[in-house]
Amino acid sequence: MDLAASLALIVPEIILSLSGLVLLLVAAWAGDKASSAISIAACVVLGACFFLVAPSVCAGASGPDTVAFGGQFQADAFAGLAKLMIYAATGAALVVAPAFFSRIGAMRAEYPVLLLFAALGMSIMVSAGDLITLYIGLELNSLSAYVLAAFLRSDTRSAEAGLKYFVLGALASGILLFGMSLTYGFAGTTSFDGIMASHADGLSLGAIIGLVFVLAGLAFKISAVPFHMWTPDVYEGAPTPVTTFFASAPKVAAVALTARVAIEAFGGQAEAWRPIVIFAALASIVVGALGAIGQANIKRLLAYSSINNVGFILIGLAAATADGVSAMLVYLAIYVAMTVGSFVAVLMLRDEAGEPLEAITDLSGLSRTRPALALCLAIMMFSLAGIPPLFGFWGKFVVFQAAVRADLVALAFLGIAGSVIGAFYYIKIVKVMYFDEPADAVRGKSDWAHWALLAVSAIAVSPLGYLLTAWLGNLADGAAAALFLFA
Amino acid sequence: MGGVPILSLMLLVPLVGAVLCLFAGDKAARAIALGATLIDLALGVVLWASFDIGGAQWQFTERAPIFAGFSWALGIDGIALMLIVLSVFLMPICILASQSIEKRVGEYMAAFLFMETLMIGVFAAQDLYLFYIFFEAGLIPMYLIIGIWGGQNRIYAAYKFFLYTLLGSVLMLIAMLWMVNEAGTTDIPTLMNYGFPPQAQTWLWLAFFASFAVKMPMWPVHTWLPDAHVQAPTAGSVILAGVLLKMGGYGFIRFSLPMFPEASAQLMWLIFALSMAAVVLTSLIALVQADMKKLIAYSSVAHMAIVTIGLFAFNVQGLEGAMIVMLSHGLVSGALFLCVGVIYDRLHTREIDRYGGLAINMPKYALFFMLFTMASIGLPGTSGFVGEFLSLAGIYQVSTWVTAVCATGIILGAAYMLYLYWRVAFGVQKNADAAAMPDLSAREWLMLAPIAAAVLWMGVYPESFLAPMRQDIQALNARVSVAAPAGDSRLKLGEPAPAHAAQEGAH
Numbered sequence: 001m002d003l004a005a006s007l008a009l010i011v012p013e014i015i016l017s018l019s020g021l022v023l024l025l026v027a028a029w030a031g032d033k034a035s036s037a038i039s040i041a042a043c044v045v046l047g048a049c050f051f052l053v054a055p056s057v058c059a060g061a062s063g064p065d066t067v068a069f070g071g072q073f074q075a076d077a078f079a080g081l082a083k084l085m086i087y088a089a090t091g092a093a094l095v096v097a098p099a100f101f102s103r104i105g106a107m108r109a110e111y112p113v114l115l116l117f118a119a120l121g122m123s124i125m126v127s128a129g130d131l132i133t134l135y136i137g138l139e140l141n142s143l144s145a146y147v148l149a150a151f152l153r154s155d156t157r158s159a160e161a162g163l164k165y166f167v168l169g170a171l172a173s174g175i176l177l178f179g180m181s182l183t184y185g186f187a188g189t190t191s192f193d194g195i196m197a198s199h200a201d202g203l204s205l206g207a208i209i210g211l212v213f214v215l216a217g218l219a220f221k222i223s224a225v226p227f228h229m230w231t232p233d234v235y236e237g238a239p240t241p242v243t244t245f246f247a248s249a250p251k252v253a254a255v256a257l258t259a260r261v262a263i264e265a266f267g268g269q270a271e272a273w274r275p276i277v278i279f280a281a282l283a284s285i286v287v288g289a290l291g292a293i294g295q296a297n298i299k300r301l302l303a304y305s306s307i308n309n310v311g312f313i314l315i316g317l318a319a320a321t322a323d324g325v326s327a328m329l330v331y332l333a334i335y336v337a338m339t340v341g342s343f344v345a346v347l348m349l350r351d352e353a354g355e356p357l358e359a360i361t362d363l364s365g366l367s368r369t370r371p372a373l374a375l376c377l378a379i380m381m382f383s384l385a386g387i388p389p390l391f392g393f394w395g396k397f398v399v400f401q402a403a404v405r406a407d408l409v410a411l412a413f414l415g416i417a418g419s420v421i422g423a424f425y426y427i428k429i430v431k432v433m434y435f436d437e438p439a440d441a442v443r444g445k446s447d448w449a450h451w452a453l454l455a456v457s458a459i460a461v462s463p464l465g466y467l468l469t470a471w472l473g474n475l476a477d478g479a480a481a482a483l484f485l486f487a
Numbered sequence: 488m489g490g491v492p493i494l495s496l497m498l499l500v501p502l503v504g505a506v507l508c509l510f511a512g513d514k515a516a517r518a519i520a521l522g523a524t525l526i527d528l529a530l531g532v533v534l535w536a537s538f539d540i541g542g543a544q545w546q547f548t549e550r551a552p553i554f555a556g557f558s559w560a561l562g563i564d565g566i567a568l569m570l571i572v573l574s575v576f577l578m579p580i581c582i583l584a585s586q587s588i589e590k591r592v593g594e595y596m597a598a599f600l601f602m603e604t605l606m607i608g609v610f611a612a613q614d615l616y617l618f619y620i621f622f623e624a625g626l627i628p629m630y631l632i633i634g635i636w637g638g639q640n641r642i643y644a645a646y647k648f649f650l651y652t653l654l655g656s657v658l659m660l661i662a663m664l665w666m667v668n669e670a671g672t673t674d675i676p677t678l679m680n681y682g683f684p685p686q687a688q689t690w691l692w693l694a695f696f697a698s699f700a701v702k703m704p705m706w707p708v709h710t711w712l713p714d715a716h717v718q719a720p721t722a723g724s725v726i727l728a729g730v731l732l733k734m735g736g737y738g739f740i741r742f743s744l745p746m747f748p749e750a751s752a753q754l755m756w757l758i759f760a761l762s763m764a765a766v767v768l769t770s771l772i773a774l775v776q777a778d779m780k781k782l783i784a785y786s787s788v789a790h791m792a793i794v795t796i797g798l799f800a801f802n803v804q805g806l807e808g809a810m811i812v813m814l815s816h817g818l819v820s821g822a823l824f825l826c827v828g829v830i831y832d833r834l835h836t837r838e839i840d841r842y843g844g845l846a847i848n849m850p851k852y853a854l855f856f857m858l859f860t861m862a863s864i865g866l867p868g869t870s871g872f873v874g875e876f877l878s879l880a881g882i883y884q885v886s887t888w889v890t891a892v893c894a895t896g897i898i899l900g901a902a903y904m905l906y907l908y909w910r911v912a913f914g915v916q917k918n919a920d921a922a923a924m925p926d927l928s929a930r931e932w933l934m935l936a937p938i939a940a941a942v943l944w945m946g947v948y949p950e951s952f953l954a955p956m957r958q959d960i961q962a963l964n965a966r967v968s969v970a971a972p973a974g975d976s977r978l979k980l981g982e983p984a985p986a987h988a989a990q991e992g993a994h
Contacts (some may be wrong), residue, residue, distance in 0.1 A: 028584055032681060054517055059565060199950040293814060310538065331664070371594075374510075382627055386819070387623060387653075388619070388624045389620050389624045393620070397616075400664055401556070401668075404665050405664075406666055412661050413658070416657040416658070416660060416661055417654070417657065420653050420654045424650060427630065428648070430630070431642060431645070431646075434631060434634060435635060435645070466554055467554075469554045470553065470555045473555035
């Protein structure tokens with residue numbers, strides 16, 4: 001494959017990096033005054049990339065035509081679908097930010113630029129066909145994320161979140177690198193295809209250790225138990241628009257990356273990593289559910305909720321079938337809508353002075369003071385709990401369906417029993433909003449952009465979402481098939 | 488039906504009403520809710536009238552494969568028809584009973600209308616997953632109804648209701664996923680005739696049992712019911728007792744029995760044991776209740792146990808009896824909760840001791856209350872008698888002992904119901920405020936009179952209700968007969984005595 005063809009496949013990434021660099025110059029030149037213009041430009045760039053990627057997803061692109069740079073980079077439908085979610089979620093994080101930051105005069109021009117670079121990193125992650133590409137994408141995303149977590153420089157909580165994220169993230173990267181070096185040492189190559197081929201007749205002990213370390217590093221990035229400790233602290237400390245971003249786009253990227261590594265590099269040895277994934281899935285479901293129960297801060301609660309959700313997503317991976325991967329993608333798409341919706345609703349909780357409210361008690365009686373907001377948040381909560389007819393149920397449904405089809409009935413059984421524990425704290429939020437006497441703490445006005453985003457996500461997770469199931473299922477099946485071409 | 492998708496229409500009307508109620512003012516919301524439920528009642532009457540008795544098993548079918556992996560498939564047989572008619576009949580009455588609701592009327596009516604959509608959906612769904620979605624979605628409105636408009640301990644009751652029923656249902660979902668994977672279809676009529684391997688049946692049966700037993704509710708997983716009832720507003724109790732409990736029985740008759748006949752026979756002892764325990768224990772518990780709603784709630788558990796033994800009697804009488812008990816209990820317990828609501832609205836207490844001698848100042852009320860009390864006991868001429876008699880006649884063919892124990896339920900039922908009635912309606916007027924309560928208003932007449940008429944109709948001429956179901960029950964009986972157990976009576980034909988007439992002729 002010649003260079004021109006390879007370059008044609010990475011047009012979205014080229015656009016992202018060039019426009020990121022240009023906007024960085026603009027930011028340096030024009031200063032924070034230009035932040036809204038830069039945000040709009042960044043949104044346009046993301047939108048353009050979205051529409052560039054969309055055709056390959058609809059066509060279910062796969063095979064040698066999608067491989068660039070001799071296997072380093074794969075622009076197949078799987079990567080495409082993940083990119084669509086990443087761009088959409090990043091766009092949402094851009095849209096919600098100005099109203100939050102500008103009130104305290106902290107809307108700086110770097111924010112959209114950092115998000116663009118993070119999006120670029122994630123794009124590379126999900127398209128990686130080689131351990132080196134994987135690492136470059138992962139680090140580009142992580143470095144942007146560390147800065148974003150500490151974006152409110154004067155706020156100690158934000159600074160703490162940034163530092164924690166950095167230290168623990170660096171540790172995870174180290175673990176991942178160690179695992180990668182072992183994998184390379186035993187396989188003699190860094191390309192996923194090569195690793196797969198070298199393990200055709202079983203894994204040696206050293207390769208298994210490498211695999212374990214690689215999975216541990218990735219588990220940190222998707223905040224799966226037992227590598228989840230940083231999540232509540234970072235989610236709570238980071239500014240809420242940044243938390244919205246953390247909970248959505250990087251999660252999609254890391255999960256997609258994990259799936260790709262597991263299937264493309266180690267797909268032949270599924271029984272070697274399946275127990276690890278099953279353990280992480282069940283532990284995430286249980287710890288995510290139990291940990292959330294005692295929380296008084298809604299951002300911490302949503303952090304545990306994201307841990308819980310990762311557990312369900314991993315059940316799809318544990319199936320190690322095209323069905324399972326397709327289910328993961330469907331779950332991710334629904335999860336992004338639910339997460340963005342929930343965090344936007346949290347962003348809209350402000351007191352009279354416009355200060356953000358984060359305590360769950362502030363939500364008391366919200367259904368009487370702000371009925372529309374309470375209704376949307378209640379829809380999100382029931383949906384996260386997986387109660388039909390809301391769309392969150394469908395995500396759980398497809399994941400468990402994949403597990404049952406892969407003969408993992410016991411896993412499905414335990415996972416779904418765990419979902420009942422999770423339901424407890426979601427309905428607790430509804431209880432606070434609907435059953436308790438009004439605290440009347442939420443009085444601030446909300447930005448129209450927030451309302452629009454909240455309405456879109458509420459409609460997406462409402463029963464109307466089921467009309468999308470056939471379409472979404474086809475896209476996800478096409479994407480998953482692309483991953484299994486080499487397996 | 489000339490291509491009119493009447494079932495979809497019945498689902499759509501309350502749904503649209505619910506959305507409108509959310510945005511309407513208090514007064515408008517009441518009107519919209521009453522209008523929507525009356526339209527649905529009219530559609531229900533049309534449905535019953537145009538149901539072809541003895542015709543195709545599944546009528547009014549609709550199918551639109553618009554979802555991934557399952558379709559919008561609706562259709563009813565006689566069993567579903569009767570339960571749908573029961574639902575749409577009770578709904579306008581519930582709306583009328585909700586006049587005393589003052590806070591957040593729009594949301595209240597919306598929750599009830601949404602509930603109606605889901606109830607009809609459960610009975611009309613012909614697709615396994617569609618059924619599950621309707622079945623499970625009822626949690627959301629009921630959680631809100633109990634939690635927002637309930638009594639003092641409403642939050643505890645709402646949590647308990649939600650988590651109990653959710654845990655039961657999710658296990659059923661896994662079983663459904665397995666079944667669809669095995670049989671390759673989500674179509675309920677096809678699955679009803681699919682032969683699942685007997686070993687798998689046991690597990691599947693238990694998973695479904697986990698869900699239906701909680702919904703039913705069977706002893707010992709019934710404890711959410713008294714809490715939920717006591718805390719729910721009157722109309723909530725009526726819907727809960729009248730229709731939601733029937734989902735469990737419907738589940739057994741639609742899924743457990745026809746899909747897993749061997750497992751049903753194999754685990755029959757479990758049903759019998761739990762039902763016998765329920766009849767005796769909950770009846771005794773009902774006897775000592777000081778709270779009227781709690782008493783009726785416990786009596787519901789006892790009546791539902793009669794339903795389960797009838798269902799698992801593996802003969803036509805048992806099945807018909809179970810269905811009639813379900814319909815009858817829906818009317819009677821709903822009416823009893825309404826009766827409690829009538830005096831609760833006046834005195835704001837459910838404590839039995841705070842009343843007394845109501846027959847003196849509220850004679851019309853006392854008359855209705857008496858009728859429903861008798862129907863609950865199972866007095867001949869009322870609907871309760873028909874159902875209980877058939878159920879027990881059915882089970883007698885299987886096990887004498889079960890019959891004997893469950894028949895005590897009727898005696899105990901008479902004891903606690905008459906004791907309740909005596910304390911509330913008879914005796915001296917020991918409380919001045921209770922003695923000053925006015926008799927039934929026109930609205931309350933409108934609520935109670937139709938139910939009274941239905942109860943008597945079902946008691947005197949049950950054929951109207953049995954006829955649409957007969958063919959389906961026979962089909963079900965034929966399906967489960969492969970696994971039907973032998974009775975324990977071991978009847979022996981005696982020597983026929985020589986005919987008297989023949990001897991006469993010899994002279």
